[in-house]
Amino acid sequence: MAMKFKSRSSEKVEMQLTSMIDVIFLLLIFFVMTFRISAQEGDFNVKMPIGGGQGTADTTDIPIKLRLRANTDGELVDIVVDDSRSFGNDFGKLREFILQLTGGNAPPKPEDGPEVEIDLDYNLRYEFVIGAITAVTGRRQGDKIERLVERIKFAAPRKPQ
Amino acid sequence: MAIKQNFDTKVAEGDMTAMIDMVFQLIIFFMVLINFSQEDQNEKIKLPASELAKPAEAPLEHPVVLNLDFSGSVYMGADVATVASLRPLLQVEADALKAKGLGAKDANVIIRAHQRTAGGLVQELIKKCQEVGFEKFALRAQEERP
Numbered sequence: 001m002a003m004k005f006k007s008r009s010s011e012k013v014e015m016q017l018t019s020m021i022d023v024i025f026l027l028l029i030f031f032v033m034t035f036r037i038s039a040q041e042g043d044f045n046v047k048m049p050i051g052g053g054q055g056t057a058d059t060t061d062i063p064i065k066l067r068l069r070a071n072t073d074g075e076l077v078d079i080v081v082d083d084s085r086s087f088g089n090d091f092g093k094l095r096e097f098i099l100q101l102t103g104g105n106a107p108p109k110p111e112d113g114p115e116v117e118i119d120l121d122y123n124l125r126y127e128f129v130i131g132a133i134t135a136v137t138g139r140r141q142g143d144k145i146e147r148l149v150e151r152i153k154f155a156a157p158r159k160p161q
Numbered sequence: 162m163a164i165k166q167n168f169d170t171k172v173a174e175g176d177m178t179a180m181i182d183m184v185f186q187l188i189i190f191f192m193v194l195i196n197f198s199q200e201d202q203n204e205k206i207k208l209p210a211s212e213l214a215k216p217a218e219a220p221l222e223h224p225v226v227l228n229l230d231f232s233g234s235v236y237m238g239a240d241v242a243t244v245a246s247l248r249p250l251l252q253v254e255a256d257a258l259k260a261k262g263l264g265a266k267d268a269n270v271i272i273r274a275h276q277r278t279a280g281g282l283v284q285e286l287i288k289k290c291q292e293v294g295f296e297k298f299a300l301r302a303q304e305e306r307p
Contacts, residue, residue, distance in 0.1 A: 017177055024184050031191030042214030043221070043271065043299035048287060074279065122281030127209035129280040130302050134211045145213055157284035 044133050046152050064101070064116045064149075066094075068132055070124035079132065091135040095148075098136050102148050113148075119155035203228040203236050209276035210305035221269040221299060225254050227290075229274040233282055244285050251293040265294030273301045 067080040079087040079094050087093040102114065116136050120129060138147045206228050227247075228236035235242050237250050255265040270290050274283050287298055 017181070021177065021181065021184075024181070024188065027188050028184055028191070031188060031195065034195065035191055040214070040216050040304040041208065041301055042211070042216055042304055043301050044211075044214075046287075046298040046300060047296060048291060048298060049266070049296040068280075074277070120280045120284070122279055122284075124280040125276065126274045126278045126280050126283055127276040129283065130209040130211050130276075130300065133300065134213050134302075138213050140212045145215065154284050154287060157281045157288065159281070 044130070044137060044152065046154070048153050064098075064114055064136075066116050066118045066132060066136065068118065068120040068124055068128065070121040070128070072123070074123045074125040076124060076128040076131075091131050094132070095135040095139060098148050099139075113150050115151035115153060116149050117153050117155055120158070122158050122160050203230070203273065205230045205236075206273050206275050207277075208273060208301060208303040211302040212305045214302035214304045216304070221271065223258060223263065223268040224271050225251075225268050225295070226271045226273065227286065229272065229278055229282065229286055231275045231277050233278070235286065244282060244289055247286070247289050248293065251290060251295070255293050255295075266296045268295055269297045269299055270295045271299045271301055 065082050067078075067083070068076060069078040069080070071077050076089045079089065079091070081087070081094070081097060085097065087097070118129065118132060133152055136149045137152065138145050138149075140146075226237070229244075230236070233243055235244060235247050237247070237254075240250050242250055254268070258265060258268055270287075272283060272286060274286075283300075290298070
């Protein structure tokens with residue numbers, strides 16, 4: 001007697017994808033909503049232990065005193081170096097001066113180089129302080145950063161009268 | 162008169178494969194770009210720009226992040242204080258470091274100040290941190306492309 005085999009169904013087995021698609025869309029919405037484009041951030045390192053004024057004792061023979069004067073609106077009006085040279089509000093000129101002073105070379109060790117003490121008017125806007133720090137600490141050449149002065153400290157705050 | 166129905170009762174199903182592929186690629190794109198290190202950032206703070214501000218190659222050790230806004234409020238994690246009343250919060254951080262066998266001088270205080278904040282306020286903030294024993298400071302700025 002001939003055996004009869006039941007032929008297998010040729011119908012396609014389909015997975016139920018609806019719930020997976022739901023979850024994937026929820027994930028997508030989460031990532032889209034939390035996505036933020038922000039600019040890169042970097043730091044200027046300042047080492048200032050307490051005692052002996054606000055900064056560390058200067059051990060080099062080239063202490064640079066940087067005085068930043070502001071008008072009543074907090075805008076920079078004058079940059080004075082060592083109470084003698086005035087650069088107006090031009091950070092470019094300040095950088096040129098620092099370049100001349102350091103010979104455009106970074107110190108072999110950060111602690112070996114000259115130190116800059118920044119003395120600013122209380123109301124001077126912080127963006128100008130960062131501008132001054134940028135001018136003295138180095139310059140950008142293409143994608144490379146050339147370091148000039150690594151040691152920065154602040155003088156005691158000048159309280160408004 | 163009898164009307165003959167010619168409708169096909171089968172459910173019409175579109176091919177989802179291409180769409181799922183694309184959605185997965187989008188998810189991967191956003192997952193790769195998501196940055197959890199922005200937790201310490203405060204939206205009220207607009208950092209000053211600097212061409213020398215480049216992201217550090219390695220994260221700072223034992224960071225203490227202080228956000229200083231235009232009005233002089235200091236945001237430290239979920240706490241808000243003024244520069245004058247910040248000392249107890251800093252002391253908590255110093256004590257936490259001490260409990261780990263470290264000191265305040267081992268911490269890096271990251272100062273994220275608004276670009277229009279008075280520079281004198283930043284100086285006072287640094288002075289307040291020094292009183293608790295912090296020595297290392299990082300003034301944070303936003304990278305400016307020339």
